[in-house]
Amino acid sequence: MWNKIEPIMRAKGLNQNQLAKKMGIRNSVISDLKSGYIKKPRFELMEKFADALDVSLDEFRDK
Known part of the structure; x- marks a missing residue:
């Protein structure tokens, strides 16, 4: 799951904290x-x- 979250987080300029x-x-x-x-x-x-x-839950679905 982290492999889907991290790129979005980085693209939004957010760190983990x-x-x-x-x-x-x-x-x-x-x-x-x-x-x-x-x-x-x-x-x-x-x-x-x-x-x-600010994404859809669909972003985290397995495809």
């Missing part, structure tokens, strides 16, 4: 996703990513 703040979550949640500790993120978390990055 800024994204976490924009999402209203702890930075450690993003770190856990990045490291693979979170393998299947909850729908609610993915909604927060989509809202914070």
Whole structure:
């Protein structure tokens, strides 16, 4: 999942801390996703990513 989030985040000029703040979550949640500790993120978390990055949830679908 991180491989889909990171390019969007970088394109928007956000670092991990800024994204976490924009999402209203702890930075450690993003770190856990990045490291693979979170393998299947909850729908609610993915909604927060989509809202914070101003993209559709479809951006995160497996194709």
